[in-house]
Amino acid sequence: MPLDAWISLVVVTAVFPLMAFTRLGSDMVLMGALVVLLTLGVVDPSQALGGFSSTGLFTVAFMYVLVTAIRETGGIDLIIRHVLGRPSGEARVMSRLLLPVASLSGFLNNTPVVATYIPAVLSWSRRIGVPAHRLLMPLSFASILGGTITLFGTSTNLVVHGLLVERDPTLAMGLFDIAWVGVPVAIVGLIYLILVGPALLPARRGAAEVFENPREFTIEMEVDPSGPLVDRTVEKAGLRHLQQLFLVEIEREGNIVSVVGPGERLKGGDRLVFAGTSEGAVELQQVRGLIPSRQGESSLEKDFTERRLVEAVVSNQCQFIGQRIRDGHFRTLYGASVLAVCRGGERVPGNLGQVRLQPADVLLLEARPPFIERHRQSRDFLLISQVNGAARPVHEKAWLAWSILVGVVVLAAVGVMSIMNAAMLGAALAVVSGCCTVGAAKRGLDTQVLLTIAASFGLGAALDSSGAAAVLASGVLGLAGSNPWVLLVAVYVLVTLLTSVVTNNAAAVITFPIVMASADSLGVNPMPFVVAVMFAASASFLTPIGYQTNLMVHGPGGYHFVDFLRVGGLLNLLTAVVALALIPLVWPF
Known part of the structure; x- marks a missing residue:
């Protein structure tokens, strides 16, 4: 030959x-x-x-x-x-x-x-x-x-x-x-x-059953109006690099601040939503100036125009495969926060930031509205759909297509x-x-x-x-x-x-x-x-x-x-x- x-x-x-x-x-x-x-x-x-x-x-x-x-x-x-x-x-x-x-x-x-x-x-x-x-x-x-x-x-x-x-x-x-x-x-x-x-x-x-109760994987706290965190940035308040969880969003006076940046200043009465483990609640109790949320309804159950909850299926071509969510700077790259990870019909337990992504993982994300259209054709995700979102309206040119x-x-x-x-x-x-x-x-x-x-x-x-x-x-x-x-x-x-x-x-x-x-x-x-x-x-x-x-x-x-x-x-x-x-x-x- x-x-x-x-x-x-x-x-x-x-x-x-x-x-x-x-x-x-x-x-x-x-x-x-x-x-x-x-x-x-x-x-x-x-x-x-x-x-x-x-x-x-x-x-x-x-x-x-x-x-x-x-x-x-x-x-x-x-x-x-x-x-x-x-x-x-x-x-x-x-x-x-x-x-x-x-x-x-x-x-x-x-x-x-x-x-x-x-x-x-x-x-x-x-x-x-x-x-x-x-x-x-x-x-x-x-x-x-x-x-x-x-x-x-x-x-x-x-x-x-x-x-x-x-x-x-x-x-x-x-x-x-x-x-x-x-x-x-x-x-x-x-x-x-x-x-x-x-x-x-x-x-x-x-994944739909796993993600149906946001309280299972989020912890909500409020900023004490008379506490030391008022007017401090998230970074200086020590909320940027928590071990067991991370800050996802801030509910403030009927509005939402999603995908919170390190320079965001806290206000008295802000409602903070953290994603992570239940053990992380102990860590939050040690932060002076935070008190348990007094509102009964979960913030994630409310509808805000500035926020979308979406499910994304991780592709086998995703650049974060094998990496920990925290190490890969997922939030910085995509402008979305991971609330929970579902694998094999079960939510992945433990520290969310330490989870290493695998193909076919389903991520529950909080993102701004442009995220869906921006990443619908991304090679990193096989499917992106809005949780409980209405079906897209039928355009008048559907029959022409x-x-x-x-x-x-x-x-x-x-x-x-x-x-x-x-x-x-x-x-x-x-x-x-x-x-x-x-x-x-x-x-x-x-x-x-x-x-x-x-x-x-x-x-x-x-x-x-x-x-x-x-x-x-x-x-x-x-x-x-x-x-x-x-x-x-x-x-x-x-x-x-x-x-x-x-x-x-x-x-x-x-x-x-x-x-x-x-x-x-x-x-x-x-x-x-x-x-x-x-x-x-x-x-x-x-x-x-x-x-x-x-x-x-x-x-x-x-x-x-x-x-x-x-x-x-x-x-x-x-x-x-x-x-x-x-x-x-x-x-x-």
């Missing part, structure tokens, strides 16, 4: 554990690997940067703009309002929730669909008396199943199809071609989720335009018509996903051009023999396992050249194996880290890692059996 092939194999092999077991972003890991291959001369600049000119990449980018337009106009909220209702019986509840989600996910990116549904489902679950943990995981899984119905369903479908067309334009697929397999897979999966899945989930407390999306689907489905051209035209119309601003369109682009896709193309090119893909293919054929059925199952299992620990786009794009080389060596039609890659990459049911929507529901639902194995394991098996049985019938070997 040539030296370039060995280098490619070593670099690609190193990529997967780095993405799975480190806090480095998948985009940074893959871009770093690409730089190594480029520096060592394994790929030339045109191969390394080829992913940035891929039709699949641009189609994904344009689809993000269309999704942004629907979100900005309240289009998904419109569906939620008209669909959820008040059904009776858990099966009807699940049907009313999952069927629309799966349908929407066939044409929209899963993440904004799930992000919009989660706050609505939490409120809806209380209204209809169904625990939220029985709804949130099925919500995520239904969105994944819906993504298998069309080429628009997931970025992975679009990217793999882009690779296929670049390799052989005659193999181009129609928008609904994979529906012959995707619809049966989705139907079987949804039936399982409606009738069986929720019963496999043990009782769990979600939906019409643009329908037009894109029709143009691509009937072959008037290519999928990329239709998506590009739709994105332009969304901006020109005012469904979303240029700024919102830019913020809607998930740069991490786009960089991951582009860099994955470079790694795939390295495997292909260096001969490593052919060598790996011969090894796979040695195990599979000359039986295409065995090869098909092996491809599906390999990609499924990879997508459980790394991003589905990276798993699909890097394995694509190996799969094509294997099909060529066997002398059979490559289409069954390409479609198997699409479906296997979407089968992200086994772990919370396998797909972004799983991580989004992990904290709010109070799930444990084993819950995903319990419910997702059988779902993975069912969808694999259906997909592997149907793929060769639609695309014969």
Whole structure:
């Protein structure tokens, strides 16, 4: 095997554990690997940067703009309002929730669909008396199943199809071609989720239940009007660096001072809200000039225009992962104070400032109103929703945004335009018509996903051009023999396992050249194996880290890692059996 092939194999092999077991972003890991291959001369600049000119990449980018337009106009909220209702019986509840989600996910990116549904489902679950943990995981899984119905369903479908067309334009697929397999897979999966899945989930407390009583994690004191703290700054009063708690807000004469700075001067009668441990109350008793609050109602239960209570789910890309909240200067960077941390359905006990953040932690934050819009698209948080906040009003252009999306689907489905051209035209119309601003369109682009896709193309090119893909293919054929059925199952299992620990786009794009080389060596039609890659990459049911929507529901639902194995394991098996049985019938070997 040539030296370039060995280098490619070593670099690609190193990529997967780095993405799975480190806090480095998948985009940074893959871009770093690409730089190594480029520096060592394994790929030339045109191969390394080829992913940035891929039709699949641009189609994904344009689809993000269309999704942004629907979100900005309240289009998904419109569906939620008209669909959820008040059904009776858990099966009807699940049907009313999952069927629309799966349908929407066939044409929209899963993440904004799930992000919009989660706050609505939490409120809806209380209204209809169904625990939220029985709804949130099925919500995520239904969105994944819906993504298998069309080429628009997931970025992975679009990217793999882009690779296929670049390799052989005659193999181009129609928008609904994979529906012959995707619809049966989705139907079987949804039936399982409606009738069986929720019963496999043990009782769990979600973040909403943990955070429902502010008195459990806050301590309130008042500044004695005749005491020594009057007119002192927070810093000089010794309230800035308390050991067991920290000052969150000051209620003063019917107004609120949120995210208190060290230079804020205290006034007599100020009501101070501290977050931390109950043991911290002892520490506060030692501060001369503070007296217990004489008001019965908790300050956090009052509504102030200057303050928002929000729940934020920590992303696995958050820069504070592994750091203590106090050491990371969380309040300074985000302009928000952490009131409590929920992990695995339980509030993290002890000194709040000493808590080290982990992916999927749910934070109860107090912040100023601009925080929500400023960080809604932040890579540090997967979900930001206002606690007990009203749903966003439906904008009058929601129907226009939906019409643009329908037009894109029709143009691509009937072959008037290519999928990329239709998506590009739709994105332009969304901006020109005012469904979303240029700024919102830019913020809607998930740069991490786009960089991951582009860099994955470079790694795939390295495997292909260096001969490593052919060598790996011969090894796979040695195990599979000359039986295409065995090869098909092996491809599906390999990609499924990879997508459980790394991003589905990276798993699909890097394995694509190996799969094509294997099909060529066997002398059979490559289409069954390409479609198997699409479906296997979407089968992200086994772990919370396998797909972004799983991580989004992990904290709010109070799930444990084993819950995903319990419910997702059988779902993975069912969808694999259906997909592997149907793929060769639609695309014969």
